[in-house]
Amino acid sequence: xxxxxxxxxxxxxxxxxxxxxxxxxxxxxxxxxxxxxxxxxxxxxxxxxxxxxxxxxxxxxxxxxxxxxxxxxxxxxxxxxxxxxxxxxxxxxxxxxxxxxxxxxxxxxxxxxxxxxxxxxxxxxxxxxxxxxxxxxxxxxxxxxxxxxxxxxxxxxxxxxxxxxxxxxxxxxxxxxxxxxxxxxxxxxxxxxxxxxxxxxxxxxxxxxxxxxxxxxxxxxxxxxxxxxxxxxxxxxxxxxxxxxxxxxxxxxxxxxxxxxxxxxxxxxxxxxxxxxxxxxxxxxxxxxxxx
Amino acid sequence: xxxxxxxxxxxxxxxxxxxxxxxxxxxxxxxxxxxxxxxxxxxxxxxxxxxxxxxxxxxxxxxxxxxxxxxxxxxxxxxxxxxxxxxxxxxxxxxxxxxxxxxxxxxxxxxxxxxxxxxxxxxxxxxxxxxxxxxxxxxxxxxxxxxxxxxxxxxxxxxxxxxxxxxxxxxxxxxxxxxxxxxxxxxxxxxxxxxxxxxxxxxxxxxxxxxxxxxxxxxxxxxxxxxxxxxxxxxxxxxxxxxxxxxxxxxxxxxxxxxxxxxxxxxxxxxxxxxxxxxxxxxxxxxxxxxxxxxxxxxxxxxxxxxxxxxxxxxxxxxxxxxxxxxxxxxxxxxxxxxxxxxxxx
Numbered sequence: 001x002x003x004x005x006x007x008x009x010x011x012x013x014x015x016x017x018x019x020x021x022x023x024x025x026x027x028x029x030x031x032x033x034x035x036x037x038x039x040x041x042x043x044x045x046x047x048x049x050x051x052x053x054x055x056x057x058x059x060x061x062x063x064x065x066x067x068x069x070x071x072x073x074x075x076x077x078x079x080x081x082x083x084x085x086x087x088x089x090x091x092x093x094x095x096x097x098x099x100x101x102x103x104x105x106x107x108x109x110x111x112x113x114x115x116x117x118x119x120x121x122x123x124x125x126x127x128x129x130x131x132x133x134x135x136x137x138x139x140x141x142x143x144x145x146x147x148x149x150x151x152x153x154x155x156x157x158x159x160x161x162x163x164x165x166x167x168x169x170x171x172x173x174x175x176x177x178x179x180x181x182x183x184x185x186x187x188x189x190x191x192x193x194x195x196x197x198x199x200x201x202x203x204x205x206x207x208x209x210x211x212x213x214x215x216x217x218x219x220x221x222x223x224x225x226x227x228x229x230x231x232x233x234x235x236x237x238x239x240x241x242x243x244x245x246x247x248x249x250x251x252x253x254x255x256x257x258x259x260x261x262x263x264x265x266x267x268x269x270x271x272x273x274x275x276x277x278x279x280x281x282x283x284x285x286x287x288x289x290x291x292x
Numbered sequence: 293x294x295x296x297x298x299x300x301x302x303x304x305x306x307x308x309x310x311x312x313x314x315x316x317x318x319x320x321x322x323x324x325x326x327x328x329x330x331x332x333x334x335x336x337x338x339x340x341x342x343x344x345x346x347x348x349x350x351x352x353x354x355x356x357x358x359x360x361x362x363x364x365x366x367x368x369x370x371x372x373x374x375x376x377x378x379x380x381x382x383x384x385x386x387x388x389x390x391x392x393x394x395x396x397x398x399x400x401x402x403x404x405x406x407x408x409x410x411x412x413x414x415x416x417x418x419x420x421x422x423x424x425x426x427x428x429x430x431x432x433x434x435x436x437x438x439x440x441x442x443x444x445x446x447x448x449x450x451x452x453x454x455x456x457x458x459x460x461x462x463x464x465x466x467x468x469x470x471x472x473x474x475x476x477x478x479x480x481x482x483x484x485x486x487x488x489x490x491x492x493x494x495x496x497x498x499x500x501x502x503x504x505x506x507x508x509x510x511x512x513x514x515x516x517x518x519x520x521x522x523x524x525x526x527x528x529x530x531x532x533x534x535x536x537x538x539x540x541x542x543x544x545x546x547x548x549x550x551x552x553x554x555x556x557x558x559x560x561x562x563x564x565x566x567x568x569x570x571x572x573x574x575x576x577x578x579x580x581x582x583x584x585x586x587x588x589x590x591x592x593x594x595x596x597x598x599x600x601x602x603x604x605x606x607x608x609x610x611x612x613x614x615x616x617x618x619x620x621x622x623x624x625x626x627x628x629x630x631x632x633x634x635x636x637x638x
Contacts, residue, residue, distance in 0.1 A: 003501045005436075005488035009481060011446050028447075035442045156569070167529035174442050175493040203576070204596040206408035225528070227407040228564045231443045269408025272445035274622055 016138060016183045017065030019057040019092060022289025026265060026276045030065060033183045036173055040188045040220040041236035042213050046263060046282050047187040051140045052085050053286050054185060055105050056092040058138040067183065069137030070104040070130050072123065074116065076146040080107055091285040104132045113147045113165050120172045127180050138183050145189040145221040163225035170229030190218035206233060206268035207275040213237035232270035238263045298344055307331040319345040378431050380422050380517060380558055382414065383625045386616035387603055397516065397558045400549055404563035404578040405594030410601060410620040411562045412443045415519045417625040418560060419487050420453045422517040428460050433516025434486040438501060440525045444489065453483035455623035495526035502544055509555050518551065522562040524579045538583050545587030561588060600628055
């Protein structure tokens with residue numbers, strides 16, 4: 001069989017909405033299919049929230065920006081937040097004919113990178129023919145970093161084995177993404193940058209010279225070789241501002257400290273996106289961008 | 293003409309002479325089987341000797357440059373050809389300057405840098421720019437884009453192609469009638485149609501496509517650039533045998549080099565960076581190891597300098613090492629913004 005070039009005129013990239021017009025505007029339509037998108041942030045910024053929301057929006061019909069699909073969720077951080085997912089599912093009515101959106105979400109825990117690699121070899125059936133009878137178009141891995149941060153030593157041989165695994169997992173994900181038109185979303189943690197020097201971790205990758213969250217300089221975990229494996233990288237950050245407000249309670253005046261958390265989503269790099277960012281909030285109904 | 297004049301090994305020559313084959317003309321009528329028997333060599337060797345004799349028999353003695361090896365050129369001819377070899381613009385003036393006018397056809401150029409520096413953007417820009425019509429100072433060629441990473445986004449190609457068309461329209465002085473004709477021809481969609489896009493998901497596929505390129509290009513002679521984005525990705529997994537990897541890679545490099553020469557097209561290899569542990573510290577270097585660094589004619593490294601993107605020529609037989617700023621804009625690769633301000637002030 002001879003390789004054939006693909007026709008670019010009929011090769012528009014499908015995207016999965018985030019369920020919020022402002023966030024979608026930053027990502028020009030949402031999370032793209034046929035490639036790997038990574039969300040990086042420290043814990044408590046909203047990675048998992050965004051992932052859960054996407055599991056629901058992927059079920060939206062294509063006319064509403066979704067993929068009209070089921071989704072697959074690998075989690076390496078336990079336990080799986082099923083109550084929050086249920087809560088979100090109430091605020092994201094997906095479609096009339098599907099009263100229970102949770103039926104279209106398949107969840108699997110993974111403990112190690114090897115296990116994930118083994119699972120990826122066997123997911124073809126569930127992608128094409130899942131129990132819900134709606135093919136899977138979204139695969140989420142939350143988080144990739146947790147799989148790698150414990151069992152590897154900081155020795156040259158372990159690091160080499162680790163980066164070999166990165167490329168294997170990424171290649172397999174990209175293969176499936178291309179074969180089935182999947183949107184692949186992975187989450188990653190951050191590590192703190194120590195000292196003021198621009199060592200190998202302080203090397204600039206992407207649009208901003210440094211990534212700040214909670215007032216600390218951080219960089220995405222798993223290093224440079226993993227950065228080579230993803231197509232797009234998004235960064236979520238938060239800053240806490242203490243605002244003193246005067247409040248009147250009855251007759252006495254008190255000073256009360258109110259902590260306001262500002263959250264921001266920014267594009268670190270992506271082949272199709274310019275440098276962009278927006279603020280967002282996490283509320284009971286989900287993750288939403290803020291118009292400024 | 294004497295047999296001594298043929299480019300043969302001394303032992304073959306002496307065998308021929310001692311068996312009575314002193315003139316080339318005497319070799320032209322003999323069959324390989326007879327010759328093998330007469331001078332007691334293998335059949336294959338006899339065929340080879342006859343081939344050499346046949347070729348030299350055809351040579352015109354007045355053209356001495358063909359005497360030694362057929363197909364050889366003098367340095368003068370090569371220089372003449374190089375002077376007229378077309379260049380593909382990068383859409384960034386400074387970058388074109390340090391590259392001697394743009395990406396050179398007939399050469400393999402490797403471009404590497406950290407994620408997000410603009411390797412894919414530059415690749416897409418070149419795939420578009422190679423199509424600028426000849427009347428407008430381009431090559432009017434087509435492009436082959438081999439995508440191993442999945443970072444090639446059609447919407448981005450469309451955006452860059454659209455800006456490219458706008459720039460051509462703006463900078464070119466058309467006669468009124470030309471303008472209409474050109475406008476119809478220059479559509480972003482036709483730019484998309486002239487990029488042959490291959491999506492590769494394993495290194496075996498990558499090798500297969502590269503082997504197939506020669507046939508493909510001989511059917512599509514107007515292909516003027518081959519871009520591989522990236523050459524590295526599939527070679528950084530599953531290779532426990534590093535010696536095998538080196539052999540596969542250098543075989544691939546030779547094939548690409550040959551394509552570049554044969555069809556006088558530019559080959560662009562995008563590469564990732566990795567860290568190398570030397571003398572107690574980590575250094576950034578292009579991936580695939582030291583032996584790979586011999587595989588390309590030119591090597592360009594993209595890096596951050598403060599808030600600006602820079603390109604640096606690390607290796608080139610004809611260009612001096614230099615660096616230049618560039619920027620990635622919504623229109624594609626362009627001059628660095630600070631540079632524009634500087635020239636405007638002057």
